[in-house]
Amino acid sequence: xxxxxxxxxxxxxxxxxxxxxxxxxxxxxxxxxxxxxxxxxxxxxxxxxxxxxxxxxxxxxxxxxxxxxxxxxxxxxxx
Numbered sequence: 001x002x003x004x005x006x007x008x009x010x011x012x013x014x015x016x017x018x019x020x021x022x023x024x025x026x027x028x029x030x031x032x033x034x035x036x037x038x039x040x041x042x043x044x045x046x047x048x049x050x051x052x053x054x055x056x057x058x059x060x061x062x063x064x065x066x067x068x069x070x071x072x073x074x075x076x077x078x079x
Contacts, residue, residue: 022040022044
């Protein structure tokens with residue numbers, strides 16, 4: 001096994017640190033079902049969305065981990 005973590009390992013760690021509060025909450029769940037899993041997926045998605053909106057430098061998470069920063073979608077004009 002390699003002693004150096006891979007790029008994906010480091011990205012996973014960074015995301016886990018950002019989701020620490022959700023991980024703590026998940027440890028308190030005694031019975032998992034589809035509703036609970038769905039709620040956690042939505043919460044994680046929302047957290048990521050908010051984090052992306054509040055980054056000092058947009059795209060920094062991608063950049064820091066060596067991933068291409070996706071292009072923004074062109075703005076739609078009202079018809």
